Each structure stands twice: as structure tokens, then as C-alpha cells.
Amino acid sequence: MAKVTFRFEEGEPVVTYATEGERLLEVAQKSNVPIDAPCSGNASCGKCRVRLVSGELDSKITRHISEEEYQNGWRLACVSTVKGDVEVEVPDIASAYRSRMKVADLSSPSEIAIFEDTKKKITDAGLELKNSMQVITISMEEPTLDDTMPDNERVTWAVQAATGLERVRIPYSVLKKMPDVLRESHFQAQCVVRVTANDVFLYDMLPMEAKAVVGGLVVDIGTTTVSALIVDMLSGEILAKASSGNGQIRYGADVINRIIESQKPGGHERLQNAIIKETLNPMISNMCRAAKISSQQIYRAAIAGNTTMEHLMMGINADPLRMEPYIPAFFKTNSLFASDVNLAIHPDAHIILAPNIGSYVGGDITAGALVSMIWNRPEMSLFIDLGTNGELAFGNSDFMVSCACSAGPAFEGGDISCGMRATDGAIEKCTIDPETMEPSYHVIGDEG
Numbered sequence: 001m002a003k004v005t006f007r008f009e010e011g012e013p014v015v016t017y018a019t020e021g022e023r024l025l026e027v028a029q030k031s032n033v034p035i036d037a038p039c040s041g042n043a044s045c046g047k048c049r050v051r052l053v054s055g056e057l058d059s060k061i062t063r064h065i066s067e068e069e070y071q072n073g074w075r076l077a078c079v080s081t082v083k084g085d086v087e088v089e090v091p092d093i094a095s096a097y098r099s100r101m102k103v104a105d106l107s108s109p110s111e112i113a114i115f116e117d118t119k120k121k122i123t124d125a126g127l128e129l130k131n132s133m134q135v136i137t138i139s140m141e142e143p144t145l146d147d148t149m150p151d152n153e154r155v156t157w158a159v160q161a162a163t164g165l166e167r168v169r170i171p172y173s174v175l176k177k178m179p180d181v182l183r184e185s186h187f188q189a190q191c192v193v194r195v196t197a198n199d200v201f202l203y204d205m206l207p208m209e210a211k212a213v214v215g216g217l218v219v220d221i222g223t224t225t226v227s228a229l230i231v232d233m234l235s236g237e238i239l240a241k242a243s244s245g246n247g248q249i250r251y252g253a254d255v256i257n258r259i260i261e262s263q264k265p266g267g268h269e270r271l272q273n274a275i276i277k278e279t280l281n282p283m284i285s286n287m288c289r290a291a292k293i294s295s296q297q298i299y300r301a302a303i304a305g306n307t308t309m310e311h312l313m314m315g316i317n318a319d320p321l322r323m324e325p326y327i328p329a330f331f332k333t334n335s336l337f338a339s340d341v342n343l344a345i346h347p348d349a350h351i352i353l354a355p356n357i358g359s360y361v362g363g364d365i366t367a368g369a370l371v372s373m374i375w376n377r378p379e380m381s382l383f384i385d386l387g388t389n390g391e392l393a394f395g396n397s398d399f400m401v402s403c404a405c406s407a408g409p410a411f412e413g414g415d416i417s418c419g420m421r422a423t424d425g426a427i428e429k430c431t432i433d434p435e436t437m438e439p440s441y442h443v444i445g446d447e448g
């Protein structure tokens with residue numbers, strides 16, 4: 001085994017071991033060392049540069065590394081194999097996508113105005129914004145030697161009386177805390193419930209003095225960027241927000257390269273972990289800290305993403321999406337719960353996935369088309385999602401058509417010399433002074 005040391009401009013080095021002949025990019029990925037690899041190791045993007053500090057690598061010469069750069073130690077990690085003990089430096093630019101991705105500020109007045117305006121337009125269009133989650137208060141007689149009914153039956157009776165519904169479902173998570181909560185609160189309690197026409201599902205039981213918050217998680221999983229909110233499902237207030245790079249990005253910039261990676265041994269698990277454990281769960285934890293609530297107080301989640309992102313997030317084989325006739329495992333599904341995918345919220349939280357409408361036109365477009373209200377206008381509109389996977393939806397209140405293509409590589413530096421992602425060093429905006437005609441630009445990462 002050879003000792004492989006990854007050094008960074010900042011932070012502790014990562015030391016790992018690899019067998020001779022192993023590709024450096026794969027060694028890095030196995031060790032959670034973030035090296036930008038938009039082409040998924042196909043030697044076409046030229047972004048996976050590392051600098052050889054000591055030892056030896058077997059590296060192919062490619063057009064992406066000049067003779068002078070090669071002499072200075074620069075190599076592409078995807079065409080370099082380990083020959084013996086080696087030490088390489090991973091430049092900051094390669095890991096920048098992770099920490100400094102330019103993301104939307106969802107708390108700005110203009111963003112909040114968009115949310116409020118959308119809510120109004122949806123209700124004006126006759127769609128009812130309804131919520132089946134609520135908090136009820138129940139009160140019971142305390143047990144005695146003459147009244148030895150078990151706690152769960154006592155609670156069931158009380159919930160039946162409070163809601164008028166016969167069927168009350170109590171999951172293990174509530175049963176587990178029930179004896180303590182009831183005795184602490186002298187057999188009075190607040191219950192977080194979902195009430196439908198047929199039954200009541202008891203999500204949580206809290207002492208009377210506890211602050212009951214019914215949190216809802218909202219997530220947009222982009223191929224490159226992930227945005228999320230926690231909302232108070234009773235008031236509609238936004239409690240916290242977060243954005244992050246998609247942790248899957250080190251396995252490929254676009255959906256096709258991610259699917260190819262998922263087909264390698266352990267690939268499904270790696271990609272699912274990258275989005276759930278490395279991206280969503282830390283975002284949820286940060287948002288809960290900011291909102292001062294427990295992650296267990298998030299009782300429902302709504303997630304939108306393109307068809308591939310939804311499959312990979314669920315750990316479902318997405319390979320048929322890549323091959324003719326391009327068939328997904330599902331367009332919509334109603335049977336996903338947080339515990340199924342280890343999402344760190346209440347284990348019984350129902351995850352509502354925005355429905356996909358095509359193999360490459362996913363739930364993010366369905367959600368976007370819905371809230372942009374273009375389906376409710378007589379005039380023609382064009383909805384454009386210019387993401388890594390780019391989609392268009394066109395139409396009006398009578399009809400709608402859509403299509404998709406891979407837009408990211410055109411802008412994000414896949415196999416071109418001047419493009420890059422919206423991270424440090426990228427030009428964010430250009431302006432021309434109308435008086436003086438003086439041009440100016442702003443670069444992400446620059447002050448001011």
C-alpha cells in the first residue's frame with residue numbers, strides 16, 4: 001500500500017492509503033477530499049488539477065496541462081495513478097465549489113416579496129392553500145387502581161374526542177415518549193397531528209408548557225446548488241433558510257456523469273450519502289439552530305429536483321434514465337418518509353416530491369411552472385430554468401410543452417477554457433455607466 005497525502009492551502013492534510021495503480025481522483029473521492037471533477041474523470045474538463053509535492057505519480061500528458069505547468073508539478077488527478085508514497089496539493093479553487101458557491105439570499109426583501117406575491121396569485125387562481133397539520137390539546141383523567149387503561153388507549157380516546165375521528169394512529173416515536181410526557185403534564189398534552197377525512201396521525205406529543213412548532217422543510221435540489229427553507233406550517237412564516245453546493249458534484253458536474261458514477265460499486269450509496277448526509281442534513285442542522293427548533297419538529301418535507309436528482313436522493317437506480325428508451329422508476333410517488341432515506345428530521349415526516357413529467361424534465365420544473373402561474377395566463381409565456389440541467393416550459397392556460405438540455409457545461413467550464421462555476425473568481429455582473437459609458441464588473445470573492 002502507498003501512503004497518499006493530500007495537502008490544502010488551509011487546514012489539516014488528509015492522509016490515506018492506496019494500492020499501486022489506483023487513480024488519484026478515486027483515492028481522493030474515497031477519502032472525502034473534494035476535487036472538482038465536472039467531467040467525472042473523463043479527462044475532458046481539465047478541472048481536477050493537483051500539484052505534485054513529493055513522490056511520484058504515473059500521469060498522462062493532456063492538452064489541459066502545458067509543458068511548463070507539468071514541470072511545475074501540475075497533474076490532472078483523473079489521469080494520474082499512484083506509483084508509491086506521494087504527496088499532492090489540492091488547490092483551493094478545486095474545493096471552492098463546496099464552501100463558496102454563490103447562492104441566492106432568500107431573506108432579501110425582494111425574495112420575500114416573491115413568496116408573498118406567489119401565495120396571493122395561487123389563492124387568486126382558486127387553488128386553496130390548505131394544511132392538514134395542526135396542534136390540538138388533549139386532557140385525560142389520571143389513571144387509578146380503578147381505572148387501569150393503558151396510556152395509548154387513554155390518548156386515543158382523548159384524540160377521538162378532540163377531532164371527532166375514530167381512527168387514531170400512534171407511531172412508535174410517540175409511544176416511546178408518551179408515559180413521560182403524560183405524567184410530566186398531569187395527563188394533559190399538546191399533540192402535533194395530521195388530520196385527514198379518514199384518520200388522525202399523531203406525529204408528536206409535548207408537555208403543555210413546551211413551545212409547539214410545526215416545522216416544514218422545503219428543498220430545491222439542483223444538480224449544482226441546493227436551497228432550503230424551514231417554514232412554520234401553521235403561520236406560513238419562514239423560520240430559516242440555507243443554500244449549499246450539492247455534495248454530489250465531486251462525482252460529476254452533470255446528471256449523466258452522476259448516473260455513470262452511481263453504477264460503480266457502492267455508487268448508489270455514495271451519491272445518496274453525498275446529498276443526504278453531506279448536504280441536506282448539515283443544512284437542516286444549521287437552519288434548526290438558527291430557528292431555535294429541534295430537527296424532530298420538522299414533520300413534513302417538500303422536495304423538488306430534476307428526475308435524476310430525485311432518483312439519486314432516494315438511492316434508486318437511475319441508469320435506465322440514461323439509456324434508450326430513457327425510462328424513470330417513477331414520475332411521482334407518494335410513499336417516501338424521512339426514515340426511508342435517513343433525512344435528519346422527524347422519522348415519520350412525509351416527503352412530498354414534486355412530480356416529474358419527463359426523464360429530463362423534473363419536479364423542479366413542475367414546481368416552477370406551478371408557482372410562476374404561466375399555466376393560468378391566456379398569453380404565451382416561456383419559463384426558463386438555466387441550471388446545470390437546463391429546461392424550458394412554454395405555453396399558456398390551454399397547453400404547455402417542455403424540453404431539456406445540458407446547459408451547465410456551456411457556462412461552468414466543462415471542456416472550455418474560459419467558463420467556470422459561480423464561485424470565487426467568476427464574474428458575477430457587468431455594468432456600463434449610462435453617463436460615462438465606463439464599463440465595470442464584480443468578481444465573486446472580491447470585497448465590495
Ligand code: FES
Pocket residue numbers: 036037038039040041042043044045046047048076077078079
Ligand atoms: S479532467 Fe479530470 S475530472 Fe475532468
